[in-house]
Amino acid sequence: MLRVRFAPSPTGFLHVGSARTFIFNWLYARHKGGTMVLRLDDTDVERNTEASVNSIFEGLRWLDLGWDEEYKQSERLGLHQQIAEAIFQKGMAYRDFTPAHIGDSERSGATQTWLFNPGMRELSRKESDRRAAAGEPFALRFRVPRGTGESVRFTDAVYGEQVKAADDIEDFALLRSDGMPTYHLASCADDVDLRISHIIRGQDHLSNTYKHVLIFEAAGGQAPQFAHLPLLVAPDGSKLSKRKHGPVVSVTTYRDAGFLPASFINFLCLLGWSPKDDREKMTRQELIDAFSLEGINRANAVVNFKESAATPEETFDPKAVWLNAEHIRGLSIEELSAQLLPIVCAAGFQVSPEKMLAIIPLIRERIKLLRDVLTAADFFFVEQLPPYDPAELIPQKGDAAMAAKVLTRAREVLAHTEFKHDPLDQALRAAAQELGLKAGQMFQPIRVAVCGRKNAPPLFETLEVLGRETTMARIDQAIARLGAAKS
RNA sequence: GGCGCUAUCGUCUAGGGGUUAGGACGGAAGAUUCUCAAUCUUCAAACCCGGGUUCGAUUCCCGGUAGCGCUACCA
Structure with a gap:
């Protein structure tokens, strides 16, 4: 049984990159008749916010694709600890009593690769137990094989065979000194427990995957199939961030500007994936039918938005706008009316559904974003025309x-x-x-x-x-x- | 710094040892038309650089360069 998951961490709003990851997972599940799992990876208590959770759900709801199962990592801490304990008992992890962050200052500006904190790896079990019993805080670290010439490998459905020398992998943390699991541990433990068969996620996790393979093996499980997605980047090649690029990276911005979920999804799919037959405008079903991991590209894709543009139309990637117009033209008058009426009413105009139906054929070819109805058909809505020259x-x-x-x-x-x-x-x-x-x-x-x-x-x-x-x-x-x- | 990933028009991409390197968006020009759109036609626009392999590389290999990612008790 194929099972995929979308596992956002609620530390910010839902941005377009995450949305695309969700969509690709969803498409793959639907294409294969599998199960789509939504899992909130909320183990970073410090940075999680309720607002972020809301933003993610708001964005996903708008996409209107749905999911089959839903979990919250913070409610599964027992499982994480259990797995960490099991790995520790096998001797594949050790306690690191180095106070948090002191390693950082030593390492900052360092030109050397950090692999582990001195003295901790070799601590005897006895000594380790004694210090732990004395209440000394510790982080639990994975004991990566060293000097054995071993290498970690996995096959990525997009990037192919991946191999890395274990000696190049640092002893990453499994448990923080407060007992909370790190992302790596929680994610793998849950993937095992939820029987995730395919992990489709951003390429920023490609290097982390070696650690995950180590965890999956240590936990006695089999690593799932991996498929990493090329990243979505800004026109200057930098990664998308709200701080740097503003609201254009947020899914709700597209919704509010008058994008149809179907065209937004269509647009995102064309970034880093291709049906390879020159099709551009595709319906949800066509995407499901055509989707495959083989069609995924390896190079990062630029979302060609313009910061500080005068109009919404100029703000977004021109192709997204064109696709939206294309989808709008494909809607029936009734469907379009259902989309437009709420916008017109929200703007304070009174229009009867009958009149809207009559207006739509006149503007359907003339609007690119749903909100354009306000400027394209304004004179139909008002009693008194605004002044003109x-x-x-x-x-x-x-x-x-x-x-x-x-x-x-x-x-x-x-x-x-x-x-x-x-x-x-x-x-x-x-x-x-x-x-x-x-x-x-x-x-x-x-x-x-x-x-x-x-x-x-x-x-x-x-x-x-x-x-x-x-x-x-x-x-x-x-x-x-x-x-x-x-x- | 170390490790890794990537590299085709401005952007998204197809392709792949021999092609006029294809499509789309955007741009330009034209057709149509009561304006604007829509539609149609046409045009400009790309294989990062250097080596190798080969009869022949944009394609395969190596190196360089550049971009990106990882290098946290973030995810």
């Missing part, structure tokens, strides 16, 4: 007089035209001809009068949704503005 009303190669003439004529025509696409089209084109104007010269003033700007959805559809009353009122206002501007 009357000069905008003036058509190409025209003047204020022409604008006034167009609007006045439009008013007359629209007064007795049915507000449907075809009749509007015919009536307005006929009017343009009468006035000796090009269609564009006729439509532009009307568009601005009705939308408040030049760039907007197609005119006839827009008028149809707006209705005669609103249209007439706005044309009247435009005429008034023109008059005011002239004098």
